[in-house]
Amino acid sequence: MLFNSIDFPIFLSIVFILYWFITNRNLKLQNLLIVIASYIFYGWWDWRFLSLIVFSTVVDYTIGRLLRTEKHELKRKALLFTSILINLGFLGFFKYYNFFLDNFINAFSFFGNQVHANSLNIILPIGISFYTLQTLSYTIDVYKRKFEPTQDFIAFSAFVSFFPQLVAGPIERASNLLPQFYNKRIFDYSKAVDGMRQILWGLFKKIVIADNCAEFANQIFNNSADYSGSTLALGALFFTFQIYGDFSGYSDIAIGTSRLFGFNLKRNFAFPYFSRDIAEFWRRWHISLSSWLRDYLYIPLGGSRGTTWMKVRNTFIIFIVSGFWHGANWTFIVWGALNALYFLPLLLTNNHRKNLEIVAKGKLLPSLKELLLMLLTFGLTVFTWIFFRAKNIEHALSYITEIFSRSIFTTPEIIPSNLILLIFLFVCIEWLGREEQYAISNLGLKWKRPIRYVMYYAILIAIFWFSGKQQDFIYFQF
Incomplete structure (x- = not known):
């Protein structure tokens, strides 16, 4: 179901x-x-x-x-x-x-x-x-x-x-x-209302963001030989938001639903695309899997203790196992290995726990340094998602080769302006709510009730108005 x-x-x-x-x-x-x-x-x-x-x-x-x-x-x-x-x-x-x-x-x-x-x-x-x-x-x-x-x-x-x-x-x-x-x-009325709010936001992520991005990501990835580098880059960007909206949307709905029955589930996403390095990203992305692998595999292997060789070995093991857990394809193993390569410099220089607080906490905007670090981390993440989405290694390599060709400087053949605007608004709302458990957790709570309910109904209308073609949740296949 x-x-x-x-x-x-x-x-x-x-x-x-x-x-x-x-x-x-x-x-x-x-x-x-x-x-x-x-x-x-x-x-x-x-x-x-x-x-x-x-x-x-x-x-x-x-x-x-x-x-x-x-x-x-x-x-x-x-x-x-x-x-x-x-x-x-x-x-x-x-x-x-x-x-x-x-x-x-x-x-x-x-x-x-x-x-x-x-x-x-x-x-x-x-x-x-x-x-x-x-x-x-x-x-x-x-x-x-x-x-x-x-x-x-x-x-x-x-x-x-x-x-x-x-x-x-x-x-x-x-x-x-x-x-x-x-x-x-x-039964706790306030907990149930909060659960309904989180379900609403999870449905918006899934139906409006993920499902719409999926249509274009699938079109571009499935016919990548027909498109320019600029279009392929856009396809990778769409998949980046598809998988986040899809999986974090599922988690929001799951957590919100559990609250309707009086249960508290662990948080699974903490605004990972606002991370300033890969270590921070993995503390904020699929938290329940990352912490499971840390506690039951990484730490028993010795964690970050021991010799440099042991640190390198343990890092590659945990990331490759993470990749292999996602699916029986070499693309997932390469995806895991790339993340290990990203993570190693931070671990070896003891900077892997540098960014523990949410970016620009208590501020409206990040500093220039924080913005550049976020963009760099986001770009590295988008690159790895290409391997995650590609059919096989050959497909991923040809896709990347075309992105880094001269055609990257051409105008994309596909420019869904409405979807790009929706993604921009989505990112803005996520940014404003980044210090909460989920983006609209406290949004509008101090507003007068009629105005607050206008916002909720606006999200609900957007779900029906901008709904994309129904797609299965990506992680059902894992």
Whole structure:
């Protein structure tokens, strides 16, 4: 079920009424309703893959219970390894089987040996990359005795399958989300209103910005040989705003929806395109994944401690794993490696934690230095997104080659002036709200109610008036 479909508001309204008016006196019933609603939400896409979520839930719940009582360290490690093997095994099969098979065949063919093997027509279950990391973090934290395993199977099932963030995050930790299923929720009007505001802004990002940018980004990338360098540069820029509006829009809707039911999800985006260096960008982009990889991979490898070689190694590992997590294509691996190259100079000069505060905090405009650093970081980011969007490495290289040709100085064949204006207004609103949790969090709260509601209705009208062709959320494929 898509957030931007007509089905979702109907589904959400029914669940909301049942949750607060029918099951509100019984916590277990509320949690059970969330589980049932989440399975319906996920099964709307393809009910057959519900078995994967159920199986993963049972496995990690059982292993968590066993880790609670098991004292022998070797057996505890065996239990942890079992969880990792099962979860990553499913992820590896559905997401990477054909990738490894094709590369295996190509490697042997390179040396003159012909290997015959058939690829499988595998459908990637949406959300598998997200809920796999979520359940893994639970088992790892229980193994390390950082978190007490739950004995409430319904609460754990709700934690794994919680429908607002099930298919594209934020990737939640058990320490934050699971305890919220233990406590009785009381309807909070102000929290619900804030949630509706965040949903509204998330829908604007997705439907007005991302979907409109997608039309032109797809047209340009899919026919890149027909366009000049200036048009290709514009296409890369459109994809840059498409992926941000799409993914951060999903996160806003997920976080806002969870607040309607009395839950607080972790923030996933913090205005990353206003970053002054790549390290700051990665602290603000897909925060739940970046922090997961930091805590469960980067730090166990030694982090930024140790020799220079270890720092370089760990940096490349975490970024390449991040790239590979996004998809079974060499373009994602190159995308990750490029970000590692961007990050290394900051790490080696100990400047990777230089820009921790939001840019120009308390000011209307940035300084000239801040502006130049933002533009440089943004430009580097746009360049890497070309690899992320390209069909393969050859496509990415030809795309970049044409951008850096003389045709970059020609007039673009495609100039959607209305969309460019919308992006400009969008960036202005994001800039004004950059110190908040989301752009319109406090926008207009001090205005008189009629004026404030005019603004909300204006955003709502823009969603319908400027809506682009409906597109799936990009991260559904990851």
